[in-house]
Amino acid sequence: MTADQIIFLLCAALILGSALMVVTTRKLIHAALWLVAALFGVAILYAVLQAGFLAVVQVVVYIGAIAILFIFAVMLTRREMLDKGAQTRSNWWLPALLGLLILTGLVFLIIGQPAFGRTAAEMPAGVDTLRNLGTALVSPDAFVLPFEVASVLLLAALVGAVYVASGNKE
């Protein structure tokens, strides 16, 4: 086993374990923090795959902004912190079966790929992935259109948020 594989297995265990804890723990704030752990595991995976930019953005956006907003919202609902009801419904086996089927399908699909089982090629020296990504996002024969559409969408959301938040609704 190579070092990459060991790190991947540890990471996968971290992600799956924390994801399981998110849905099984009874304390809401613990669930939010387990979610942070799961997201952090994904960031490590990106780093192992030599996608440093994605790893850092994952931490900035998902942990720095989204998870912290989750925790903030959870902290404001102090009375509802401990959920005492049943954690499963009577028909839990149906989604479990569905999930298992999808997982089996995906595993067969991946095993069928020609790249399955090969080790990743070493990144050639001197390739600046960050620069390539930036150029791809703004070059007309690559992803400039989706990029701009997403920007306009976010701007609209921003304007909407400001309008909703501003008090003068007659």
Next chain:
Amino acid sequence: MIFLNDPINFIAGWMRGLLTGWGLSDAMTTVIIYFIGITVLIVFAMVLDILLVWVERKVVARFQDRIGPNRIGPFGLIQPFADIIKLIIKEDITPAGADKLLYNLGPVLAIASVIILWAILPLSEKIFDVDLNVAVLYLVAAGALGTLSIIVGGWASNNKYALLGAFRMVANMISYEIPMVVVLLIPTILADSMSVQKITQAQSGMWFAILSPLALIIFLISAIAELGRSPFDLNEAESEIVAGFHIEYSGMKFGLFYAGELLHAFTFGGFMAVLFFGGYGGFFGLEKIGFFSWLNNPFVQAVVFLAKAMFGYWVIMWIKYSMPRIRIDHMLAFNWKFLTPLALVVLVNTAVLSKVLAGLPNWGYVLGMFFSNIVIGFITVEILRAYGRNQRKAEAKLSPQSAQNQEQAV
């Protein structure tokens, strides 16, 4: 001589030879050497932290016209060790109703969020941990963990004041992260890279502090806000919420929050040095002259870097001990209505000018950049002055005193 020119690789090579000589595999040796390297770096940062306690106490004493620690050891140098012993033998109290695990996790995250920053801090051209190509964003990502530590600690303490402090910190951090991210793009544009090594090397001729003084000021303000130091220390405002998020912590757990804050301030001094003052280099081309070639020595560079970082730390202390605390609505208004728009204007200005002035000789480029910043700064100050005057006029009209004065004049 090899040790003096490239100490880290020299030691690593020597250890690699030693360990493989003992019959360890190549991969195992790499893991062990990396592990030792990380440990040495963390120990260096923590030992520096002990010194910082003394520096902080001595400097604050000078600002407040006192002498500061002077009883134990020469100049009170052994004082921090006495502090540490005191913190360790203090009773460790966990408040009733606290969330034990999270309560203990808070201080650990607080110090960890600072120490991971040292992974990208280049002490010299040859002494650094890793040269990430996204180092500038990594700085922001580590800040997210710092916020998390304060939220976790504040919430788990089961104390209203602690929770209030945590709430304030989130409002503070989420707001000031925006001008920080925008302003971090300016050294990135000027150096054409996000790697701290390349940003440092791009400043060997001219510091970015001169190319974009406004960016430096905005970075300093948002860094202080991110540190939660005065005037942005709303999260631990003594006069309102006693000690804020760390009110329930005692002994070494409080010590970790305190040490984390000091080291964080010093680390941001270091980043200010890297991003705006040329880091370990930036001698304006002096190091290329034969007589001054000793400036390229890694140890000299490390000393230069630490001196610049200490200067940044001193500026942060200087502001902390001379400014009153800002009110929370003022803090938010200052960020959203002033700092963020200004940061965006400076960013657009830098992006456009760096392309427009690219054809000019070096002195033209520097002068153009510098004066564009001065013009933006001047316009900003004029707008603020006009706004302030309007506010004062509006208040003067409202007050009954002025109405009386006008009647008498008539």
